[in-house]
Amino acid sequence: MKKLIVLLVCGYGLFLLGVGAWQLFGSSGTSVVGWASFLGGLGLFAFVIHFTQVGSDDEVVSFGFKKLRPDSQLPSYKTDGAACADICAVEGGRIDIGETLAVATGLAAEIPLGYEMQIRSRSGLASKGIVVANSPGTVDSDYRGEIKVLLHNNGVYAFTFQAGDRIAQIKIAPVSQFKFVEVPDLSKTKRGHGGFGSTGT
Secondary structure, eight states: OHHHHHHHHHHHHHHHHHHHHHHHHSSSOOHHHHHHHHHHHHHHHHHHHHHHHHOOGGGOOOOEEEESSTTOOOOBOSSTTOSSEEEEOSSOEEEOTTOEEEEEOSEEEEOOTTEEEEEEOOHHHHTTTEEETTSSEEEOTTOOSOOEEEEEEOSSSOEEEOTTOEEEEEEEEEOOOOOOOOOSOOOOOSSTTOOTTTTOO
């Protein structure tokens, strides 16, 4: 929708610029009409530049979460510049040292096609050794089951949490799919077969 608006406004702006130039330089029309048209066209182009810079609501992708329990909490961004949104546990629990637990969130989501939900560790918990075991975990766009977070305790104390505690953070990211084909050979590179540690430690 935004692209259509920009194209229409640009087209009308060009039309006004053309009319203004014709009135000023190529006809017997009044200079008032020419200048009005010319300045109107410039004004429309200024509007387009401002409109494309500030963005619009069309750029915000939204999707639905379903609460599987009445006390489930939707993810939320804590600051305006946050890249990730916090996600909460729907029930309390305990993770002993060295153990991993699938923590329920009480949420299911309908992620738009072409996007994924990444589940990442929270820095505050990670500093205490509490991390997402498969970070970043991926929730695919066609998954409709409950979102659970695999929390692992790498710390030195047992970790206890309550319902409503922020246990992880999620990031919505675009995805690409490719067609995988077999080829007889690969292109040569300077690195070649250099693998683990080949560039130094």
